[in-house]
Amino acid sequence: MSKSPTTTDDRSELLDLIPPGEILIEEFLRPLGMSQYRLARELRVPPRRINEIVHGTRSITADTALRLARFFGTSAQFWLNLQTEFDIRRAKRGLGDTIEREVEPLRRPA
Numbered sequence: 001m002s003k004s005p006t007t008t009d010d011r012s013e014l015l016d017l018i019p020p021g022e023i024l025i026e027e028f029l030r031p032l033g034m035s036q037y038r039l040a041r042e043l044r045v046p047p048r049r050i051n052e053i054v055h056g057t058r059s060i061t062a063d064t065a066l067r068l069a070r071f072f073g074t075s076a077q078f079w080l081n082l083q084t085e086f087d088i089r090r091a092k093r094g095l096g097d098t099i100e101r102e103v104e105p106l107r108r109p110a
Contacts, residue, residue: 021053028072
């Protein structure tokens with residue numbers, strides 16, 4: 001497989017460097033000129049929750065995803081998918097080789 005920067009795999013690998021909180025800031029809050037504090041107030045959640053999501057120390061939960069979806073007019077699944085993809089890529093980066101060595105695929109009889 002080509003390792004050119006334009007391949008889908010390479011682009012998707014870059015996404016593990018972008019936590020969902022960064023997408024929240026760059027694609028939603030900054031363009032709207034909205035602070036984390038105001039978003040927290042609008043969502044009726046503690047400001048610390050939004051701050052921790054933005055700084056990557058807290059995951060987006062179903063509750064938060066529903067609130068973000070309602071507020072921004074997106075789907076809750078959008079927010080949960082961002083979090084899940086980030087978590088999987090991070091785990092794969094940290095554990096992928098170990099899992100490859102330790103876990104054998106199921107071999108079904110022919």
